[in-house]
Amino acid sequence: MSQPLLDVRGLVVEYGHGRDLHRAVDDVSFQVPRGGSLAVVGESGSGKSTIAKALVRLVRPTAGSIVFDGVDLAQLTDRRLRPLRHRVQMVFQDPYGSLDPHLSAQEIVAEPLAARGERSRRVRERRAAELLDQVGLPTSALHRRPAEFSGGQRQRIGIARALASEPDLLVCDEATSALDVSVQAQVLDILAGLRRDQGLTFLFISHNLGVVRAVSDEVLVLRTGRVVERGPTTEVLRRPREEYTRQLRRSVLEPALISGRKPRDLVRRIAAARTAESVAAA
Numbered sequence: 263m264s265q266p267l268l269d270v271r272g273l274v275v276e277y278g279h280g281r282d283l284h285r286a287v288d289d290v291s292f293q294v295p296r297g298g299s300l301a302v303v304g305e306s307g308s309g310k311s312t313i314a315k316a317l318v319r320l321v322r323p324t325a326g327s328i329v330f331d332g333v334d335l336a337q338l339t340d341r342r343l344r345p346l347r348h349r350v351q352m353v354f355q356d357p358y359g360s361l362d363p364h365l366s367a368q369e370i371v372a373e374p375l376a377a378r379g380e381r382s383r384r385v386r387e388r389r390a391a392e393l394l395d396q397v398g399l400p401t402s403a404l405h406r407r408p409a410e411f412s413g414g415q416r417q418r419i420g421i422a423r424a425l426a427s428e429p430d431l432l433v434c435d436e437a438t439s440a441l442d443v444s445v446q447a448q449v450l451d452i453l454a455g456l457r458r459d460q461g462l463t464f465l466f467i468s469h470n471l472g473v474v475r476a477v478s479d480e481v482l483v484l485r486t487g488r489v490v491e492r493g494p495t496t497e498v499l500r501r502p503r504e505e506y507t508r509q510l511r512r513s514v515l516e517p518a519l520i521s522g523r524k525p526r527d528l529v530r531r532i533a534a535a536r537t538a539e540s541v542a543a544a
């Protein structure tokens with residue numbers, strides 16, 4: 263057996279201090295083989311994004327190891343981590359917040375190329391155009407800014423930007439995704455294609471058990487920071503052992519998600535839940 267690309271053991275992440283200390287991720291372990299795809303599912307607040315953030319060092323783990331290609335990222339100083347950073351990229355599925363509103367799509371995607379030392383502006387622009395083409399955006403999109411795109415198109419820009427760093431591992435956090443079902447399916451298609459054609463490794467985070475089947479071989483079910491179930495995606499979908507997983511499968515409409523949502527978002531979520539159910543039942 264070859265070494266997994268990502269080997270996470272005993273991961274603990276806490277927020278706050280003293281009385282406000284909150285353990286968001288509690289002793290989580292998992293492995294992702296090279297070219298593999300692991301889904302992390304769980305209700306809102308279960309710790310999914312916190313795991314993703316620990317992987318890209320947006321938060322520091324309290325304990326545990328994150329061994330990536332043989333190196334424990336959890337132990338590295340920021341300086342030591344820097345040359346490795348490009349290899350683990352995150353695609354935020356709330357692209358509103360993560361794309362610089364003042365830059366054009368082409369500039370957004372070219373930025374990581376400059377950061378990695380590509381001096382020629384012409385080369386950067388050409389590569390950015392190629393990457394945007396690869397995720398299915400037309401040439402006419404190059405000079406438009408994030409506000410001029412739809413949610414699905416913004417997500418593609420986010421993917422192209424992540425690819426510009428030539429990562430080995432893509433961490434996709436779709437937590438706040440409000441994309442409608444057909445757009446979501448298109449984006450999932452792009453991700454599946456990247457895995458097939460370029461051998462990218464995926465950690466795919468979702469509320470939605472139905473959606474993950476399209477992109478992940480294995481699934482890890484999280485509840486209040488702990489792993490409650492894991493296994494091959496098809497098996498967990500067909501025969502969930504935990505009532506919690508059954509509930510997740512039935513619906514993506516947890517109360518925490520409903521509160522504060524606009525009716526339009528709710529309608530979308532209900533449609534997404536139905537699709538997920540029919541996918542899961544199929």
Ligand SMILES: Nc1ncnc2c1ncn2[C@@H]1O[C@H](COP(=O)(O)OP(=O)(O)OP(=O)(O)O)[C@@H](O)[C@H]1O
Pocket residue numbers: 277278284286304305306307308309310311312313437438469
């Ligand atoms: N910066 C922070 N400071 C304090 N607590 C936080 C912070 N970020 C997250 N938390 C808490 O940690 C827990 C896990 O949050 P996390 O964002 O990882 O959940 P999630 O599974 O991604 O949820 P969602 O599906 O809603 O995105 C929650 O209880 C949350 O309130």
Ligand SMILES: [Mg+2]
Pocket residue numbers: 310311312435437438
């Ligand atoms: Mg989240």
